[in-house]
Amino acid sequence: MKRKLIRGGNVLSMDNQVGSGAMNVLLDGPRIDSVAAGLNVDDAEVIDATGCIVIPGLVNAHMHTWQTALRGIAANWTLPQYFRSVHAGLAALFSPDDLYISTLVGALNQLNCGTTTLGDWCHNNPTPTHTNRAIDGLVESGIRSVFFHGSPKPDPKPGQKHFSEVPHPREEIERLLRSRFAESDTLVTLGMAILGPHYSTYDVSMQDFLLAQEFDLVASMHCAGLEAKTPDGWERLAAVELLGPRTNVVHGNNLTDAQLRMMLERGVTFSLAPETEMQQGHGHPITGRLRDAGYAPSLGADLESSIASDMFTVARVALASQRAFDNEAARTAQGRLPATSTLSCNDALEWITLRGAEALGMASQIGSLTPGKQADVVLVRADTINMRPVHDPVAALIMQASPSNVDTVLVAGEYRKRCGELIYGQLHRRLDELDDSGRRIASSLSERLAAC
Structure with missing residues (x-):
């Protein structure tokens, strides 16, 4: 798996030693390699996080x-x-x-x-x-x-x-x-x-x-x-x-x-x-x-x-x-x-x-952008109409953000959502199957209650 460099975002690491602010995050396969200001490497795929708040999953x-x-x-x-x-x-x-x-x-x-x-x-x-x-x-x-x-x-x-x-x-x-x-x-x-x-x-x-x-x-x-x-x-x-x-x-x-x-x-x-x-x-x-x-x-x-x-x-x-x-x-x-x-x-x-x-018994693996932990990372767009201006990135996340702001999601360094689109090829089919399942279950219960 190619290394990925998340560059240009406002990082909230949730790790006091790593800190927060204008930093880059280097992912090496399924793990976080490093988090630092000015971090740059030549052999990594660049993820442009300009306008985004970068947080642990x-x-x-x-x-x-x-x-x-x-x-x-x-x-x-x-x-x-x-x-x-x-x-x-x-x-x-x-x-x-x-x-x-x-x-x-x-x-x-x-x-x-x-x-x-x-x-x-x-x-x-x-x-x-x-x-x-x-x-x-x-x-x-x-x-x-x-x-x-x-x-x-x-x-x-x-x-x-x-x-x-x-x-x-x-x-x-x-x-x-x-x-x-x-x-x-x-x-x-x-x-x-x-x-x-x-x-x-x-x-x-x-x-x-x-x-x-x-x-x-x-x-x-x-x-x-x-x-x-x-x-x-x-x-x-x-x-x-x-x-x-x-x-x-x-x-x-x-x-x-x-x-x-x-x-x-x-x-x-x-x-x-x-x-x-x-x-x-x-x-x-x-x-x-x-x-x-x-x-x-x-x-x-x-x-x-x-x-x-x-x-x-x-x-x-x-x-x-x-x-x-x-x-x-x-x-x-x-x-x-x-x-x-x-x-x-x-x-x-x-x-x-x-x-x-x-x-969940995973404190050593997830929960913060700490080098060595799993590369579970989320980019939240903060340059949108519901977020600007951002005076405090933490307050913006908790008080203003919604799922529509979630731009990119990585789990163990793999994309699950990219540029606002969920990466799953059969989503429409699965949603139809969910509709069918839910309607059948609900109607079955109604029939049972009516028969009582």
């Missing part, structure tokens, strides 16, 4: 990509209706190929929006074929991703156990590790989307944590919304030393401050989805509570069945919601607003780069 730490065919269906639903209509209804109507097309188009859209790494939380895979086809979609898209293997959440049939009583399928994790994830240098890697103590019995939670620990996989789990199945589960897991940096908690709204501190002390990471949390009724996002404990979260788009999934919007909503809480708290306590905003745009950019890398 964005990280969407948590998304149920299989729901891409359901876009907008859950836009007016609270959490109980979502559980009832999606997990106990729509999910059961997905064929393996439905999972494939949703995951493929969802991942392509992430690339189009400037996300180069995706935490794909797949919990609608009742058969190995469903799982394989979801992975096929990720691989075909060319995105870097962690495939969090989960399990469906249907209502139990007579004689069946509730899903909270069923351990994660060991045989599937073993099968995936010896087949789809036998190679260590692929863009798609494996994680476990487990129930955790919030949505399972303690015995199930213990077994799932031990399985993830045995194979050194990041174990990610939801913690929010409905009442916890095992309220003291976090303390019990901590007592047997099963909480650590490979533990990822999604949402966390139900946790007490004492639980948060205990988990943070053990290196647990948190992935928040503030827009979904506020809309569906999980509770107030814990962005500020984590900040007050000296920690910063990662962010995820969560549900395209409900909201848009570009990380600029996700970060903007997360920032605005916490500023609103802080402003109201200051008014109540002091009778006046804070002198300045309590969280900065730079904080928000960290949430969707560095902190996302940490949550």
